[in-house]
Amino acid sequence: GDSVTQMEGPVTLSEEAFLTINCTYTATGYPSLFWYVQYPGEGLQLLLKATKADDKGSNKGFEATYRKETTSFHLEKGSVQVSDSAVYFCALRSGGSNYKLTFGKGTLLTVNP
Amino acid sequence: DTEVTQTPKHLVMGMTNKKSLKCEQHMGHRAMYWYKQKAKKPPELMFVYSYEKLSINESVPSRFSPECPNSSLLNLHLHALQPEDSALYLCASSRVSGSDEQYFGPGTRLTVT
Numbered sequence: 001g002d003s004v005t006q007m008e009g010p011v012t013l014s015e016e017a018f019l020t021i022n023c024t025y026t027a028t029g030y031p032s033l034f035w036y037v038q039y040p041g042e043g044l045q046l047l048l049k050a051t052k053a054d055d056k057g058s059n060k061g062f063e064a065t066y067r068k069e070t071t072s073f074h075l076e077k078g079s080v081q082v083s084d085s086a087v088y089f090c091a092l093r094s095g096g097s098n099y100k101l102t103f104g105k106g107t108l109l110t111v112n113p
Numbered sequence: 114d115t116e117v118t119q120t121p122k123h124l125v126m127g128m129t130n131k132k133s134l135k136c137e138q139h140m141g142h143r144a145m146y147w148y149k150q151k152a153k154k155p156p157e158l159m160f161v162y163s164y165e166k167l168s169i170n171e172s173v174p175s176r177f178s179p180e181c182p183n184s185s186l187l188n189l190h191l192h193a194l195q196p197e198d199s200a201l202y203l204c205a206s207s208r209v210s211g212s213d214e215q216y217f218g219p220g221t222r223l224t225v226t
Contacts, residue, residue: 032213032214034214036217042219042220043117043119043201043203043217043218043219043220044156044203044205044217045217046214046215046216046217049214089155099144099146099161099163099168099169099207100158100161100169101156101158101215103155103156104155105154105155106153106154106155108153
């Protein structure tokens, strides 16, 4: 079945540091890949997505590239801010009529001033 | 408008109570979802509605009863819950397509006493 593995953290960085959160997946066919962010006490917000190999999703300075050869979708940001402190979830959705999102366990990021 | 709204924001109920959670979206999405999220865990899928019909029930206990009165509205009726059902309940919606992202509401924080 489908699965997502991401580094569990917690990750603690200083402001303006470089961020990488690793995510690898196992899926049948050609899934769509997503990063969601959850701020404390809130629901999930879609951060970025990629639907086919070599696509790069980007939003708010975050980027991730769909790498089919390494089955990876690592999240990166060049310079984090305190406001980026949140839990980040990598997720996949297999194609066709399958509505299920398969999530990784989440990575807690804390950015200190 | 890319918003999914949920009411109430917080709910405290006893084990003999009956209550309902409400979710609404006006994005024209024809798939709607209920998720349960425990602290420090990813969301777990409970139910999926597609074109107002229940298409997925992830073996959820019958004390949770979903209802989709129309294409914009999704309810979750609660009866005789247990303390371990305390969690954040998230609603989401999407277009009916394998690659489309799900948009999440802010959630209802449920406490069962």
